[in-house]
Amino acid sequence: MNIRDTVKLTLFTEKLKDSLSYKQQSNTKRSESEAVAKKDTLTISKQAEEAQKNGQSGKPRMNGAQFAIYSLYVDRQRLSSTIEETLSENGITLAENESIQIHIDEKNNITVEGTLDDQKRVQIEKALNGVEQLGARLLSHSDYVGEQNGKPVDKAAYEKWHVNEFLKTMAGLTLSDVSLNEAGDIIGGNEKLEKVMQAAANPKSDLDRSCRSMLKKLKNVLAKGPDTIPDRSATFGYSGGTLMDLNVSKGFSTGELEEWLDDPLLRKAILNG
Incomplete structure (x- = not known):
């Protein structure tokens, strides 16, 4: 699986900034957010690598397609957790009868709509847009899900x-x-x-x-x-702490994993992950 867009852009811009002696001001909150984002990326990589290295004990190893699917599954769990924790930290709770759609535009801005009042909608948008690079991560994730459904990246x-x-x-x-x-x-x-x-x-x-x-x-x-040129965008559903795919035949949310579980290696990696 290719390195995620946000990681590539971050590595490139950090090196270029050093070369040009151009420094950006950042407050403590942003620094902490960046540290969490880097930790998330490392965690995803380590989890995926562990699944890939299962050949050390004589067990069959994942091929490239299986590894890409498993990496997407791990990334989905991480994104769902990030959203759930962000809402909780901001004192926002969705009732059982409340669900939302999360839209990400070409500027990485997040807007929401759904079965909730305007005040709560504004609170959710402010909270999610406050998470460093969340919009960009969701855009990239949507692209990779599209590829698994036969839709090439534009x-x-x-x-x-x-x-x-x-x-x-x-x-x-x-x-x-x-x-x-x-x-x-x-x-x-x-x-x-x-x-x-x-x-x-x-x-x-x-x-x-x-x-x-x-x-x-x-x-x-x-x-x-x-x-x-069309603008890049994505839309997900969200309910019960789970980020859900919309309008795809092969999804990665909790209730959409049955097709992937038909594969013995993926079943073992996902259920034991």
Whole structure:
């Protein structure tokens, strides 16, 4: 299974920030949230690796497809727990007759709707949007679930999202702040973006290839026209502490695992995980 979008973007931007001596201010709450997010990623990796290493005692090992499915299952459990714990920490409880739909837009913003009043809806949205990178994680998770259901990732929509995240993280900009001139050069940025472009042009920089790759993607999106490219988005159901898939034949929530449990290796890994 490929490394999740958010992990790739974080690793890239952290290295590039160091190279450009560009430091962002962060408060204590954000630092703690990032630590939890990193711990989550490591936990998922370790759990999945343990399932993959079960050949040490002579037991059959998972193939690539089985490993991808199990990793998705583990990620789903982690996301459900994150949402449940976040609601609990903010004093929010869903009654048995209350269920919600969680929508994530191209900017990673989370909105909810369902059988609840407006005040509670606003409280839930504020709580979930306060979790570092939760929106991005849910978008990526939705993409991988789609792949398991025969729906390939929309590469154009992903590229548009990726370069917008790059601009936001590195320069505090969005796609609407930049454009191409007649020569095909990026214009309308700021000093921070200019430093990124300078790093890309420096053959001695260890990050010149990474910078050029991102700027090439940015130019591709601007040349096509951002408004002509679909926005990345996702929707999940949520009830009883469980994040649920919508409009898919193969899901990963508690009540949708029967198909995966037909596979003996997956059954053992999931039920004993």
